[in-house]
Structure formats: C-alpha cells, structure tokens
Amino acid sequence: MKKSYLEEYERALTPLTVIHEAARCLLCYDAPCSKACPAGTDPAKFIRSVRFRNFKGAAETIRENNALGSICARVCPTEKLCQLGCSRSGIDRPIEIGRIQRFVTDFESSIGMKILDPGAKNLGKIAIVGSGPSGLQAAATLALLGYDVTIYEKRKKPGGYLRYGIPEYRLPSNVLDLEIKRIKDLGVTFITDCEISDLTLLKNEYRAVLLAIGASYGKSLPLFANNKNVELAVDVLAKIKEKKGKIKLKDHVLIIGGGDVAMDVATSLKMLGCKDVTAVAREEMKEFPASKKEFNETIENDVSIISGYTPVKIKGKTVTFKHVSLNATLKIKADKIILAIGQMSKVEMFDNITSKRGIVEVNKYQTSDEKIFATGDIIDGEKLVVAAVKYGKEAAYAIHEYLEAKR
Ligand SMILES: Cc1cc2nc3c(=O)[nH]c(=O)nc-3n(C[C@H](O)[C@H](O)[C@H](O)COP(=O)(O)OP(=O)(O)OC[C@H]3O[C@@H](n4cnc5c(N)ncnc54)[C@H](O)[C@@H]3O)c2cc1C
Ligand code: SF4
Known part of the structure; x- marks a missing residue:
C-alpha cells in the first residue's frame, strides 16, 4: 500500500513486541551498543529496563542522557552506530535499538512523564x-x-x-x-x-x-548557476515541510546526489505524487553514501537510481553526465533539477x-x-x-x- 508523506513510515512496536524484542538482548557486560552511541544514550541500560517491564526506568535513562531521545530514536542511522556492534548479530540479527527507544519515548509522552527538572538559574x-x-x-x-x-x-x-x-x-x-x-x-x-x-x-x-x-545552506556548482530549472534540495525539503506537502509538483524530476538528503527529497516527491523521479549519484553502488534504510525507502517508492555518473553540462532542462570510470555519457531531460550535493x-x-x-x-x-x-x-x-x-x-x-x- 502506498504510504502518505504525513504518516510515520516505520511501524511502532507494541508493549508486547517491545518486550519480546528486548528479551532477545544478551545483557552484555561492557555493552558494545552503549559504547557506540555518540550521545551516551546507554541502550544496554534502557533495554534491560524494558526487558523487566520497567518502561518508566527506561524513559529516565534515555531522557537523562539525551534531551532529544525521541528524535534520535527515529533519525539515527542505528545500523552504523549502536546496532553495528550488537553481540546478538552473531546469533541472528541485531536488537532493534532505535525502535525500542521510540517505543519508550512514545510511552514517556503518552503518560506525560516529566523527568528533567529546571535548575535554579543562578549561574548567569x-x-x-x-x-x-x-x-x-x-x-x-x-x-x-x-x-x-x-x-x-x-x-x-x-x-x-x-x-x-x-x-x-x-x-x-x-x-x-x-x-x-x-x-x-x-x-x-x-x-x-x-x-x-x-x-x-x-x-x-x-x-x-x-x-x-x-x-x-545547500551547496551548488558553477555549472548550474542562474538556471531557473535548478533548485537546492534543502530548499525544496524546507518548502515541503512548511507547506505540509501541499506544493506544486513537476512530472519529471532529476535529483543530483546520492546521500541521505537526495534520498529524502526523492522519496518525499514520490510520496506526494510526482510521476517520475530519478536520482543520479557520483558514487558507484558499492560505495553509495545514503544509509541502507533511506536507500530502501527510496527504492520502495519507485525512484530510479543511477550510480557512477557526474554532471558535466546543462542546457535548458537537459543535463549531460559522464561516468566516473567508464567511457560513457548519459543525458537526462527533466522539468525540475534538484541539487543534493551537500550543505555549508x-x-x-x-x-x-x-x-x-x-x-x-x-x-x-x-x-x-x-x-x-x-x-x-x-x-x-x-x-x-x-x-x-x-x-x-x-x-x-x-x-x-x-x-x-x-x-
Ligand atoms: C534533509 C536532511 C536530512 C537529514 N537527515 C538526517 C538523519 O536522518 N539522521 C541524522 O542523524 N542526521 C540527518 N541530517 C543531518 C542533521 O540534520 C544535522 O547534522 C544536524 O541538524 C546538525 O545540527 P546543528 O544543530 O549543528 O545545525 P542545524 O540543524 O543546521 O541548525 C542550525 C540552526 O541555526 C539557525 N541559524 C543559522 N544561522 C543563524 C543566524 N545567523 N542567526 C540565528 N540562527 C541561525 C538555522 O536556521 C538552524 O535553525 C539531515 C540533514 C538534512 C539537511
Ligand atoms: S550489544 Fe546488543 S545484545 Fe548486547 S546489550 Fe547491546 S543490544 Fe543487548
């Protein structure tokens, strides 16, 4: 079934499935998951609390370490961080740490828990x-x-x-x-x-x-300066978010870039009803920069992805690309060209x-x-x-x- 831009993509765990998932945890000593979290959110500790049905204790651990715990639960590339070294991977698959964290922080919100107390404001x-x-x-x-x-x-x-x-x-x-x-x-x-x-x-x-x-600010390239068909991905994404998806769509969109921002704009446009979206990345598939999760979401939404090509010329609405290692060129015509080549x-x-x-x-x-x-x-x-x-x-x-x- 086609998913809506305004609905959360990943399904939430239930009280039953979250306990089941936490029960898979091996309760590692010196846990690799906790060492791998840059923010020190301490997954090993909050998963242990969930395992013993102590959702409040789990929420306290997350909130005390990370003021944006329910955001990180949704946007962290867990496969590159806490889940990467998860000991459970040696048996079957890593613990779904992000989804457990999302359940716990949703629980915290649903019962209106107030974990952090303001300080005395006496330090200036x-x-x-x-x-x-x-x-x-x-x-x-x-x-x-x-x-x-x-x-x-x-x-x-x-x-x-x-x-x-x-x-x-x-x-x-x-x-x-x-x-x-x-x-x-x-x-x-x-x-x-x-x-x-x-x-x-x-x-x-x-x-x-x-x-x-x-x-x-989104980055551009001199090649694309002053072309009215070209927009920056971060500007398009900001417009979509501000207008809650109610933007004018073009039929054929070309996205230049292969990172998470390129995947975000491609998937968003497809979800909003854009007919045909193609993303062309400079990197070849073996070194594709987008996270696995975002790449998969893009594929599930029928975005065409071409890897290994870099733009060399633009004339009106047509961009010419050259392959980074082969002697091959490619021309793509689009109603809108979106640059997702980094931020500054x-x-x-x-x-x-x-x-x-x-x-x-x-x-x-x-x-x-x-x-x-x-x-x-x-x-x-x-x-x-x-x-x-x-x-x-x-x-x-x-x-x-x-x-x-x-x-
Ligand atoms: C489309 C997109 C998707 C992303 N997806 C993910 C993801 O899934 N997971 C992930 O971990 N990371 C993701 N990132 C990266 C992540 O969002 C950034 O690394 C993070 O937001 C950086 O935080 P920050 O506080 O340094 O800056 P920002 O989030 O950029 O915030 C800076 C703020 O400063 C304000 N500001 C700038 N100049 C001034 C000024 N002169 N005066 C007053 N205010 C000013 C800006 O308006 C902005 O609100 C994504 C980034 C983008 C662009
Ligand atoms: S590394 Fe995996 S199995 Fe070990 S404590 Fe962390 S989540 Fe549990």
Missing part, C-alpha cells in the same frame, strides 16, 4: 545562536546546570534541520514540538525570526555565547571567529574568541543529529568549566 545568562539539535541539547544541559539560556533563531520556528529538513514521514513535527516544549519547560527562552550577524551585542550581554548555526555554513560572516572552509576552529569547543564557543555541524563535517547532541552536551560542559574557572 548564556546566549545560543541556532536552534538545531546541537543548540537544543546545549540549552537543556546548560539550563539543568543552572544557567539562564536564550536561543536566537533566524527561522520562524525552532529545530534547524529537524524542522526544515528531515521529512515528516521520518520525523513528525509533533514529536519535535514536544521535545522543544520539554526544553522550554526547563526555562529556556526562544527568540525566533531573529538572524544574528554580529556577536558583539550578545558578548556584552551574556557571560558566554554558543554558536550553533549548522550548515544551513556561512560562519565567515562573523569576523572575530577563525574558520576554514566553513568549519570553525575550536579548542574544547572554544573559538578564537574566548567568550564564544561553537558546536554542531559547524565544528565537524560528520553531519548527524546524534553527533550534534553529543557536541551540544560537551560544549555546554566546556562553557560551564570556563565560567567556573573565572569565578
């Missing part, structure tokens, strides 16, 4: 620029430590790529809204629709500033911060300006939500350590 004021996962996690950690935190966000709503990138069928907006509400309940203030272009004022008003602006930041706009090709240079999250710290996609090219959570948490502790040393 901190500003965070950017409300993506890294800014959100940092805000939660700082608030719990006792800081009065304000997040400045240039978009109308907070969330970064969680709100304006990852499609609704993988991350429903109501799940994000609830995570943000939990952070607001910790006393964090959000000022949206407010682009920060100079850090001087914030530096004067706050004890420290955390830059968490992400790589929020515009951190150079802040002249007091040292950066190299969009990546901020940091020492323990501190930038070249001692009052300004940085986190998330702008300090690393890893570009995963769970990495942004880890960096956000660590950056918050780095700020705390710096401010405590100054007292």
Whole structure:
C-alpha cells in the first residue's frame, strides 16, 4: 500500500513486541551498543529496563542522557552506530535499538512523564545562536546546570534541520514540538525570526555565547548557476515541510546526489505524487553514501537510481553526465533539477571567529574568541543529529568549566 508523506513510515512496536524484542538482548557486560552511541544514550541500560517491564526506568535513562531521545530514536542511522556492534548479530540479527527507544519515548509522552527538572538559574545568562539539535541539547544541559539560556533563531520556528529538513514521514513535527516544549519547560527562552550577524551585542550581554548555526545552506556548482530549472534540495525539503506537502509538483524530476538528503527529497516527491523521479549519484553502488534504510525507502517508492555518473553540462532542462570510470555519457531531460550535493555554513560572516572552509576552529569547543564557543555541524563535517547532541552536551560542559574557572 502506498504510504502518505504525513504518516510515520516505520511501524511502532507494541508493549508486547517491545518486550519480546528486548528479551532477545544478551545483557552484555561492557555493552558494545552503549559504547557506540555518540550521545551516551546507554541502550544496554534502557533495554534491560524494558526487558523487566520497567518502561518508566527506561524513559529516565534515555531522557537523562539525551534531551532529544525521541528524535534520535527515529533519525539515527542505528545500523552504523549502536546496532553495528550488537553481540546478538552473531546469533541472528541485531536488537532493534532505535525502535525500542521510540517505543519508550512514545510511552514517556503518552503518560506525560516529566523527568528533567529546571535548575535554579543562578549561574548567569548564556546566549545560543541556532536552534538545531546541537543548540537544543546545549540549552537543556546548560539550563539543568543552572544557567539562564536564550536561543536566537533566524527561522520562524525552532529545530534547524529537524524542522526544515528531515521529512515528516521520518520525523513528525509533533514529536519535535514536544521535545522543544520539554526544553522550554526547563526555562529556556526562544527568540525566533531573529538572524544574528554580529556577536558583539550578545558578548556584552551574556557571560558566554554558543554558536550553533549548522550548515544551513545547500551547496551548488558553477555549472548550474542562474538556471531557473535548478533548485537546492534543502530548499525544496524546507518548502515541503512548511507547506505540509501541499506544493506544486513537476512530472519529471532529476535529483543530483546520492546521500541521505537526495534520498529524502526523492522519496518525499514520490510520496506526494510526482510521476517520475530519478536520482543520479557520483558514487558507484558499492560505495553509495545514503544509509541502507533511506536507500530502501527510496527504492520502495519507485525512484530510479543511477550510480557512477557526474554532471558535466546543462542546457535548458537537459543535463549531460559522464561516468566516473567508464567511457560513457548519459543525458537526462527533466522539468525540475534538484541539487543534493551537500550543505555549508556561512560562519565567515562573523569576523572575530577563525574558520576554514566553513568549519570553525575550536579548542574544547572554544573559538578564537574566548567568550564564544561553537558546536554542531559547524565544528565537524560528520553531519548527524546524534553527533550534534553529543557536541551540544560537551560544549555546554566546556562553557560551564570556563565560567567556573573565572569565578
Ligand atoms: C534533509 C536532511 C536530512 C537529514 N537527515 C538526517 C538523519 O536522518 N539522521 C541524522 O542523524 N542526521 C540527518 N541530517 C543531518 C542533521 O540534520 C544535522 O547534522 C544536524 O541538524 C546538525 O545540527 P546543528 O544543530 O549543528 O545545525 P542545524 O540543524 O543546521 O541548525 C542550525 C540552526 O541555526 C539557525 N541559524 C543559522 N544561522 C543563524 C543566524 N545567523 N542567526 C540565528 N540562527 C541561525 C538555522 O536556521 C538552524 O535553525 C539531515 C540533514 C538534512 C539537511
Ligand atoms: S550489544 Fe546488543 S545484545 Fe548486547 S546489550 Fe547491546 S543490544 Fe543487548
């Protein structure tokens, strides 16, 4: 049956199936799954609680370690992280850690559990620029430590790529809204629709500033400049999410790129009713960059995927590609051409911060300006939500350590 863009793609576990799945866990000592989670969510501990039917205890473990636990449950490429080294793989297949985490965090929401309590706000004021996962996690950690935190966000709503990138069928907006509400309940203030272009004022008003602006712009190639048929994948995905899927569709769409963002835009357009979507990737199939889960969803939605070709020319609506290793060319005509070839930041706009090709240079999250710290996609090219959570948490502790040393 054809799935809807507005419905969550992966089925949820039930109380019965979640206990059955947790019962497969080998309760490993020094568990590989827990070591592999960048955010320290501790799957071994919460799975053990589920196994003994202690859903509340499991929710506490997740929430105390990861302020975005129900988001990570949905968007983490678990096959490359916690599930990769799962000892159960030696017997049959890894434990479905992401799905167990989703069940537990859904349970937490369904009974309105309130796990984290706000701190006393007696350590002074901190500003965070950017409300993506890294800014959100940092805000939660700082608030719990006792800081009065304000997040400045240039978009109308907070969330970064969680709100304006990852499609609704993988991350429903109501799940994000609830995570943000939990952070607001910790006393964090959000000022949206407010682009920060100079850090001087914030530096004067706050004890420290955390830059968490992400790589929020899509990359292009000179070849495609000024062609009205070309759009950037992150802009298309943002439009689809903002309009809840109600966008004008073109019949034939060509996507250039083979990563998760390319798969997201391809699957979204197909789900919304686009007749024919083709994605052309530079990488050959053996090194295809998209995660297995996203690749499979794209195939299930009848997207055509061509690997090993790179674009060399565009004339009107026709793109010519050359094969990366064979002497072969390919021409594809489309009504819309979408570039999904990566994202970049515009951190150079802040002249007091040292950066190299969009990546901020940091020492323990501190930038070249001692009052300004940085986190998330702008300090690393890893570009995963769970990495942004880890960096956000660590950056918050780095700020705390710096401010405590100054007292
Ligand atoms: C389409 C798409 C799908 C993805 N899917 C996955 C996935 O399934 N799993 C996964 O783990 N990762 C995924 N990622 C990657 C992941 O979303 C990012 O790594 C993560 O969001 C980075 O977090 P961040 O907080 O550093 O930045 P962002 O999420 O980019 O947030 C930065 C925020 O800062 C704001 N901002 C920027 N400049 C300013 C300014 N000057 N003033 C005020 N605010 C500003 C932006 O508007 C934005 O809200 C995906 C990315 C995209 C684009
Ligand atoms: S590695 Fe797998 S089997 Fe071992 S504790 Fe983690 S989930 Fe359970």
